[in-house]
Amino acid sequence: MNIVLGISGGIAAYKTPELVRRLRERGADVQIVMTASAEEFVTETALQAVSGRPIRSNLWDKEAEASMSHIELARWADVVLIAPATAEIMARLAGGAAPDLLTTLCLATEAPIAIAPAMNHVMWSNPAVQANRNTLEDRGMVVIGPDSGSQACGESGAGRMSDPNDIAALVCSPGLSGKSDKAAAGALKGKTVVVTAGPTREPIDPVRYITNRSSGKMGYAIAQVASAEGANVILISGPTALNEPRKVEVHHVQTAEEMYAATHANIDDVDIFIAAAAVSDYRPTDAASQKIKKSSETMSIKLVRSKDILASVAARRDGPFTVGFAAETENVRDYALKKLKNKRVDMIIANRVGDDCGFDCDENAVDVYWPDGAQSFPMAGKAELAGRIIGLIAERYESLRGADAQPELSVVSIKGNTKQ
Ligand SMILES: Cc1cc2nc3c(=O)[nH]c(=O)nc-3n(C[C@H](O)[C@H](O)[C@H](O)COP(=O)(O)O)c2cc1C
Numbered sequence: 001m002n003i004v005l006g007i008s009g010g011i012a013a014y015k016t017p018e019l020v021r022r023l024r025e026r027g028a029d030v031q032i033v034m035t036a037s038a039e040e041f042v043t044e045t046a047l048q049a050v051s052g053r054p055i056r057s058n059l060w061d062k063e064a065e066a067s068m069s070h071i072e073l074a075r076w077a078d079v080v081l082i083a084p085a086t087a088e089i090m091a092r093l094a095g096g097a098a099p100d101l102l103t104t105l106c107l108a109t110e111a112p113i114a115i116a117p118a119m120n121h122v123m124w125s126n127p128a129v130q131a132n133r134n135t136l137e138d139r140g141m142v143v144i145g146p147d148s149g150s151q152a153c154g155e156s157g158a159g160r161m162s163d164p165n166d167i168a169a170l171v172c173s174p175g176l177s178g179k180s181d182k183a184a185a186g187a188l189k190g191k192t193v194v195v196t197a198g199p200t201r202e203p204i205d206p207v208r209y210i211t212n213r214s215s216g217k218m219g220y221a222i223a224q225v226a227s228a229e230g231a232n233v234i235l236i237s238g239p240t241a242l243n244e245p246r247k248v249e250v251h252h253v254q255t256a257e258e259m260y261a262a263t264h265a266n267i268d269d270v271d272i273f274i275a276a277a278a279v280s281d282y283r284p285t286d287a288a289s290q291k292i293k294k295s296s297e298t299m300s301i302k303l304v305r306s307k308d309i310l311a312s313v314a315a316r317r318d319g320p321f322t323v324g325f326a327a328e329t330e331n332v333r334d335y336a337l338k339k340l341k342n343k344r345v346d347m348i349i350a351n352r353v354g355d356d357c358g359f360d361c362d363e364n365a366v367d368v369y370w371p372d373g374a375q376s377f378p379m380a381g382k383a384e385l386a387g388r389i390i391g392l393i394a395e396r397y398e399s400l401r402g403a404d405a406q407p408e409l410s411v412v413s414i415k416g417n418t419k420q
Helices: 011-025 044-051 062-067 070-076 087-095 101-108 121-125 127-138 164-171 217-228 256-265 309-314 332-342 382-401
Strands: 002-007 029-034 079-085 113-117 147-150 156-160 192-197 202-205 208-210 232-237 249-252 272-275 282-284 303-305 321-328 347-352 363-370 373-381 412-414 417-419
Touching: 002 011, 002 070, 002 101, 011 029, 011 044, 011 079, 011 164, 029 044, 029 070, 029 101, 070 101, 079 087, 079 101, 079 164, 087 101, 087 113, 087 127, 113 127, 113 164, 121 127, 121 156, 164 217, 164 373, 164 382, 192 217, 192 256, 202 282, 208 282, 217 232, 217 272, 217 382, 232 256, 256 309, 272 309, 272 382, 309 321, 321 332, 321 382, 332 347, 332 363, 347 382, 363 382, 373 382
Parallel strands: 002 029, 002 079, 079 113, 192 232, 192 272, 232 249, 272 321, 321 347
Antiparallel strands: 147 156, 202 208, 282 303, 347 363, 363 373, 412 417
């Protein structure tokens, strides 16, 4: 895949040598185009060394134009990725302005364009920036992130550039590279997918609840990749600190009962159900209506079993292709196979969880089981892993549910030719 990586002048530009490496590890050829401001944050020398190609930055560079003009560069790209994307470059793109090489080639390319915005959280929430973001998305650009967390300015909020590994995984996924002339051709094109994600909160009284360590990152990544692969995605989410994936219908719930109700309210005519939420198995029998006061030395809370969302969906007549997760601290394989059989699901994704892995972290490794097969996916970023999981689900779905579910090949049109 040929990727033009545009780097604009944000502090996150210092992460771009790593981004180039992650893209190249996935087999991409990377041609870097920097804005003048970007040169303040990262050196051409470092980027040339990691990309293996001379850096382009000046629209008026006669020698570079003679060897590959900005129009040839625009045609060469299978994907244009701008990371980090500043508020300023988003405004130029939204306005159709072309004062520099990067924006000029963005106007001249037919390749899909993805941007990974990065800026101070107040800048990101500014209505002008949000209006530009909406304009760009409405025109078919893919906006990756930004993530929330601590920022270079010392403040905290939404505006951090997404992790280079996650950006590379999304950009190299067939769902993005297969987009040409805004026509998405993905492995799940036309399918409806329901994903549950995150933990649930089971109230003990108005101020306390029982929950678990799920961050929701795996489920959100799966929802985002399924959407990038052309599916209509409904995400039913327990409480998380994550930004809603764009172009995904999100229903927020708190308790296991609410998640059960929201799932069944949305499951008719769904093709694939992916239960990535960590649903509380038990909930307090009766939540106290007032705060429980401190009294005796010990106290007990009576718990009752929650309804099993995964098994109830799998038991539906003509129900969707159903995928469950098994997060276990021991005997992962045995428990996963038992769950596959007892709940009669089509696929189980098993992972070990504990202090050092699984929950609330950015990487994961999983083993996937289905009635007559298994596959392991080694440790990878959750976005990358989500891509592999969705690829496997699309494959299994096709083999079980017939020809009309056949995943489509990604087709990218370049220079009048067709690449498959
Ligand atoms: C130290 C410093 C850090 C900056 N960081 C960012 C940033 O993270 N995001 C952003 O949108 N702009 C940031 N800016 C402002 C941009 O550099 C400025 O808007 C510039 O015109 C962007 O030009 P470009 O989009 O052509 O690269 C920063 C400016 C300075 C001086």
